[in-house]
Amino acid sequence: MESAQGSVQEKGYISTFPLLFNMENKPVYQLSLKDDAGLIKMYAFVNATNYQKVGTGNSLAAAWSAYTGGVVSTTTDEEEEVVETETLSGAITALESVVIDGETTYYFMLEGDAETIYIAKVSIDKQLPFIKAGDSVTIEVDGARVVSIIKQ
Structure with a gap:
């Protein structure tokens, strides 16, 4: 995807075909960025509804952290807290x-x-x-x- 490639354009990496995931109830593309030799060098997450929101990193965890602004959430088997509106x-x-x-x-x-x-x-x-x-x-x-x- 051009959004991910553009965020690391100085490196000249090419993106792989994006995979669509439901991350925290939001559609997010995950893809790899490869060098000219075809080796995976970085990972990226791109918001499926707002391509300007991109996070890249040398690992999936680093890319997700960059995408979420450093916020990493975990899931448990416990019931989710019900929010009162x-x-x-x-x-x-x-x-x-x-x-x-x-x-x-x-x-x-x-x-x-x-x-x-x-x-x-x-x-x-x-x-x-x-x-x-x-x-x-x-x-x-x-x-x-x-x-x-x-x-x-």
Whole structure:
């Protein structure tokens, strides 16, 4: 994949055919990067929905660590913790957007709550870029992280 090759373009490595995996409930391509002799020199993970998010390394663990920003999670046979969400409604009083790792993230506040800043990634709803200050919304949140948003 060109994204992985581009991240190490000074080395001139060629990528192998990507394998699609479900990593932490997100589609991620894993591939190897080979030199001119066909020897595997590096590994890469590429986000399947945002090709700008790439992690490379000399081992699979190093590539995954680079992809996740150093966060490595493990799984166990124990049940996953159930996360409680809360549903809130109100008018947006302030709204700002920033691009983080190639994905637009929105920060906003709701009327009547001047202390909480809610955070929503553009990937949760395709209508999010069209929401503006003054719009009434219903949001489902886990703490300050928005899980879903509906414009009323």
